[in-house]
Amino acid sequence: MYYPNIPAIKYEGRDTTNPLAFRWYNPDEVIGGKTMREQLKFALAYWHTMCAEGTDMFGVGTMDKSYGTTDPMQSAKNKAEAAFELMEKLSVDYFCFHDRDIAPEGATLTESNERLDEITDLIADLMKKTGKKCLWGTANCFNNPRYMHGAGTAPNADVFAYAAAQIKKAIELTVKLGGSGYVYWGGREGYETLLNTDMGRELDNMAYLLKITSEYGRKIGFTGDYYIEPKPKEPTKHQYDFDAATVCGFLNKYGLAKDFRLNIEANHATLAGHTFQHELNVARVNGAFGSIDANQGDMLLGWDTDQFPTNLYDTTLCMLEVIRAGGFTNGGLNFDAKTRRGSNTPEDIAHAFIAGMDSFAYGLRMAYKLIDDGRLDAFVANRYASYGDGIGKKITDKTATIEELEAYALAMGDVKNNISGRQEYLENILNAVMFQ
Ligand code: XLS
Ligand code: CA
Ligand code: CA
Numbered sequence: 001m002y003y004p005n006i007p008a009i010k011y012e013g014r015d016t017t018n019p020l021a022f023r024w025y026n027p028d029e030v031i032g033g034k035t036m037r038e039q040l041k042f043a044l045a046y047w048h049t050m051c052a053e054g055t056d057m058f059g060v061g062t063m064d065k066s067y068g069t070t071d072p073m074q075s076a077k078n079k080a081e082a083a084f085e086l087m088e089k090l091s092v093d094y095f096c097f098h099d100r101d102i103a104p105e106g107a108t109l110t111e112s113n114e115r116l117d118e119i120t121d122l123i124a125d126l127m128k129k130t131g132k133k134c135l136w137g138t139a140n141c142f143n144n145p146r147y148m149h150g151a152g153t154a155p156n157a158d159v160f161a162y163a164a165a166q167i168k169k170a171i172e173l174t175v176k177l178g179g180s181g182y183v184y185w186g187g188r189e190g191y192e193t194l195l196n197t198d199m200g201r202e203l204d205n206m207a208y209l210l211k212i213t214s215e216y217g218r219k220i221g222f223t224g225d226y227y228i229e230p231k232p233k234e235p236t237k238h239q240y241d242f243d244a245a246t247v248c249g250f251l252n253k254y255g256l257a258k259d260f261r262l263n264i265e266a267n268h269a270t271l272a273g274h275t276f277q278h279e280l281n282v283a284r285v286n287g288a289f290g291s292i293d294a295n296q297g298d299m300l301l302g303w304d305t306d307q308f309p310t311n312l313y314d315t316t317l318c319m320l321e322v323i324r325a326g327g328f329t330n331g332g333l334n335f336d337a338k339t340r341r342g343s344n345t346p347e348d349i350a351h352a353f354i355a356g357m358d359s360f361a362y363g364l365r366m367a368y369k370l371i372d373d374g375r376l377d378a379f380v381a382n383r384y385a386s387y388g389d390g391i392g393k394k395i396t397d398k399t400a401t402i403e404e405l406e407a408y409a410l411a412m413g414d415v416k417n418n419i420s421g422r423q424e425y426l427e428n429i430l431n432a433v434m435f436q
Helices: 036-040 046-051 072-090 109-130 157-176 199-219 244-253 266-271 276-285 312-324 346-373 375-383 390-396 402-412 423-435
Strands: 042-045 094-098 133-138 181-184 225-228 260-265 289-293 333-335
Touching (some): 042 046, 046 072, 072 109, 072 346, 109 157, 199 244, 225 244, 244 276, 260 276, 312 346, 346 423
Parallel strands (some): 042 333
16 A cells, blocks of 8 residues: 555535545536536546656655655556555546656667556556546657657657657557547647747648657557647747647648647646636637646746646636537546645645545536526627627628628618627626635
8 A cells, every 4th residue: 555644535525624535526426417527537647646756946856756666667566556546545537647657768669668568567457457547648758858859840850750659659558558548748849949940840740740640549449539738838938839729720731630639738728828718718619629637827936837726717617618518528637737846745645636626526516507507608699699680690601792791881870889798797697606
């Protein structure tokens, strides 16, 4: 047992004072026709929860993630056991991983791949025993110095080839573990300065890497979703997958839209100068909504702090978007989040997951309450009512000609457009529904 101080966390309802209990997340309660666990599909991010030790620019780790041994492969095996113990205790049904999170990189690609084979045998076993599932896998093509100028966008073709081989293997492992998604986060796919960068070539190459690796996945039987995860900067000064709108444009340009969706991360949204809700909305209206990295940033710091999500407005408006997108199919809510450097005990991990899961459970409940309340939806529908008949209907149907619109405008005299947008009224409804 790796977490003797963490009990199995149970739902005790809103009035409990037990810090190691859920107040809002009741996994088997049915909301909106599905159980909460089906609606929310929580996942543990291997890299943060199992690997990150709290290092930052100014100091070494504060948390022990060695799992009782200094032998790297034994540690990786113990880590897998620990991950499944934690998922069981926290009622988290899924996990997400990078290749290098689950097995240490070897001296050669061949050795790295053999290590991955060994560890994924063990993980497959643990999955069978516990019923836990893989939400998505990915390749870490940003940590090793070979990727210092990018992977698919590297100026060196050898690096491109290495990245392609590494991704091929990561997709094979995702298929082996039955993953329902595969994520491409362009870690260093961007630039530091345009003085040394051929941006057109880099974008073409990146698209080609996505194309050949994703086609390979289909060939070996991957039926899940491919996701691109937008992020505007960090580690590079400018990342090509800047935000949801940029990525949708990129996917369309390179003919990848049919096979790729988006994995939207809350902290990346705010780094791009958008709200989380905005990024989800852009994904949805482009038919590209896929999965979510559930976390939050600190607005006073302004970098990718990857904190556990506790902002109830954000979780509520997020779940409203998810419901409007038809709910999760292959995606879910992956806690791409870590406890603060000063929160350095295993119990802090439990508190963090409970806070994140309860915040999203609350958000799910409130999103349905807002829909049932109906005032927000009715207001928006009414706001656009003029497109429902007459000239508006013709615009909606795309049958209005420019001549017809001109004749209509000339005959109209002045336009009456003085109807309030009622922002404060709507914000007050949101508060009333969430906190009454
Ligand atoms: C980093 C990203 C990364 C991806 C997976 O900022 O969030 O963790 O989710 O490579
Ligand atoms: Ca992420
Ligand atoms: Ca992040």
